[in-house]
Amino acid sequence: MKCITLVENTAGHPACVAEHGLSIYIETEKHTLLMDTGQTDAVVRNAAVLGLDLAAVDTVILSHGHYDHSGGILPFCTKNNRAQIYMQRSAIEPHYNGDRSIGIDPAIRALPNVRLLDGDLKIDDELFLFTGITGRRCFPQGNRKLLCLKDGTPVQDPFLHEQCLVITQNGKRWLLSGCAHNGILNILDRYRALFGTAPNYVISGFHMMKRDGDHTDEERAVILQTAKELAETDAVFFSGHCTGEAAFELMKTVMGEKLIALHSGTRIM
Numbered sequence: 001m002k003c004i005t006l007v008e009n010t011a012g013h014p015a016c017v018a019e020h021g022l023s024i025y026i027e028t029e030k031h032t033l034l035m036d037t038g039q040t041d042a043v044v045r046n047a048a049v050l051g052l053d054l055a056a057v058d059t060v061i062l063s064h065g066h067y068d069h070s071g072g073i074l075p076f077c078t079k080n081n082r083a084q085i086y087m088q089r090s091a092i093e094p095h096y097n098g099d100r101s102i103g104i105d106p107a108i109r110a111l112p113n114v115r116l117l118d119g120d121l122k123i124d125d126e127l128f129l130f131t132g133i134t135g136r137r138c139f140p141q142g143n144r145k146l147l148c149l150k151d152g153t154p155v156q157d158p159f160l161h162e163q164c165l166v167i168t169q170n171g172k173r174w175l176l177s178g179c180a181h182n183g184i185l186n187i188l189d190r191y192r193a194l195f196g197t198a199p200n201y202v203i204s205g206f207h208m209m210k211r212d213g214d215h216t217d218e219e220r221a222v223i224l225q226t227a228k229e230l231a232e233t234d235a236v237f238f239s240g241h242c243t244g245e246a247a248f249e250l251m252k253t254v255m256g257e258k259l260i261a262l263h264s265g266t267r268i269m
Helices: 042-050 073-079 106-110 141-145 184-195 217-231 245-258
Strands: 002-007 023-027 032-035 059-061 084-088 095-097 114-117 127-130 146-150 153-156 164-169 172-177 201-204 236-239 259-261
Touching: 002 042, 023 042, 042 073, 073 106, 106 114, 127 184, 141 146, 141 217, 164 184, 172 184, 184 201, 184 217, 217 245, 236 245, 245 259
Parallel strands: 032 059, 059 084, 084 114, 172 201, 201 236, 236 259
Antiparallel strands: 002 023, 023 032, 095 146, 127 164, 146 153, 164 172
16 A cells, blocks of 8 residues: 655655645555645645656545645646545534634535545445544643634534545555544544454644743643554554654653654655
8 A cells, every 4th residue: 555645744755745634645556535635725736746646646535624734625636637536424514722713715516526525434344434533531721712603603613524534455454533622532433343453543632732832831741642552553553744743752651662654745655
């Protein structure tokens, strides 16, 4: 399997654009796909730099309904209007960070190749999408300001629009989540309920970023407990984007080589 970080907050290739966003390019035996598309047309520009043919992509997975994961969909569609784009139906609803809109471009909904889902979906024997993450262990503290609308009233977002991708390839399983807003431990609990064991590899932001990097004691405790539990699994974790550099370095002290940083333009596998 070929897997490349196409868009990320930090650059790992001198000619690639870095932005606050995430996009992962993947080639399996049956598919060429994107998990998220970043915030802007960086997904198109970086693909050109890396010699990746976006016209060959047959599947796009939107992990959740935020602009920094969906903003590249319309630029991508200028290169490829045939790929099936999978998102949860609630991903098209308004989403906010306080008073600021952080939802997806409404024009995306009108695309003829968008498939709106209501829960889990087995695409084929390689690709599986799941939702239904209800646990709240080590819930990311940054979610407190993230809102959606319920009967027209802003309420804390329960992230029903978040979906995770499982790729099965050569006897191994990859779990991909854009930001793990539901908490990576709760996502893993749901994964184990579906598959009976831990995945081999995980690619995900952990939504622990603070702009000033100054975490409270409560936040540090959540970060360290999350790292401890992840270190106890057999999986290897690739993370960046909304994890934040300070949280990543703190987790690295616990997880060591089991935690690997993502950068725009670098190959994961």
